[in-house]
Amino acid sequence: MAKLDILTYPDPRLHTVAKPVAEVDDRIRQLVKDMAETMYEAPGIGLAATQVNVHEQVVVIDISETRDELQVFINPEIVWASENRKVWEEGCLSVPEVYDRVERPDRVRVRALNEKGETFELDADDLLAVCIQHEMDHLRGKVFVEYLSPLKQNRIKSKLHKRERVRM
Numbered sequence: 001m002a003k004l005d006i007l008t009y010p011d012p013r014l015h016t017v018a019k020p021v022a023e024v025d026d027r028i029r030q031l032v033k034d035m036a037e038t039m040y041e042a043p044g045i046g047l048a049a050t051q052v053n054v055h056e057q058v059v060v061i062d063i064s065e066t067r068d069e070l071q072v073f074i075n076p077e078i079v080w081a082s083e084n085r086k087v088w089e090e091g092c093l094s095v096p097e098v099y100d101r102v103e104r105p106d107r108v109r110v111r112a113l114n115e116k117g118e119t120f121e122l123d124a125d126d127l128l129a130v131c132i133q134h135e136m137d138h139l140r141g142k143v144f145v146e147y148l149s150p151l152k153q154n155r156i157k158s159k160l161h162k163r164e165r166v167r168m
Contacts, residue, residue, distance in 0.1 A: 004038040004052040008164075009095045009143050010157050018050050018057045018139040020075045024117035028058065032072050032115050035060045040067060044093045046131045048138030051094050059112075059135040063127050071122075076112035076136055079121070081105035088130045090144045096163075098156050102147045104133050 007014050021028055031054060039047040039060055049058040059073040086106040091099040107125040110132050114120055124132055134144055145156050 003041055004034050006038065006042065006047075006051050006093050007053055009092070009145060009160060011094075013053055014050060014094055014138070014143055015141040016050060016055045017141045018048070018055045021056050021058060021113070024074055024113055024115065028056075028074065029115050031056075031058055032060060032074075036062075036070050039093070042093050043067075045127075046135045047093060048135040050138040050141070057139050059132075059139070061128070061131050061135065063131060072115045073110065073112040073132070073135075074114070074117075076110050076132070076139070078108050078133070078136065079111050080109040082107040086130075088127075090130065090134060092134070092144055094138075094143060095145055095156065095160070098145065098159070100145070100148055100152065102130075102134075102144055104130055108132060110136075 031049065035047050035049065035052060038052060045063050046061040049056050057075045059076060061071045062069055082105045084106045085103050087101050087103045089099050090102045106129060108129045109121060109123050111119065111121045137144065145153055
């Protein structure tokens, strides 16, 4: 299995809207495996295909403490979201070492395909609900920092540009 490269904000490719997966085949199943390996190695709790420069609607999530409860969402759609909202501290593998508060619905119902191509629905709350919404934002070309003020967004961009210059 290959570890995939994760795009870093403000890379413009992170703003590409992902296309629906036409068929869940061996290529998609391999993508899921590679994304899971990449997410676990990073380490993270969620990864959208957009973040690895594959612009198809595929998300992997594992919020378990034991890191052995991988959930796969192909062509996910939120079919219901609660009116109640909650603020969570979010981070992102594409925005390393940056965390900030984002307000989202506290519960959602998502419909998706699994890695076998079977349709399922899942009710999620708390961290799983946040993670699903966060990763689905990636599929729409949106990064969590875009919920923040323009001032905070500019500070984050400057910080990441400075860090990149130091590495070179």
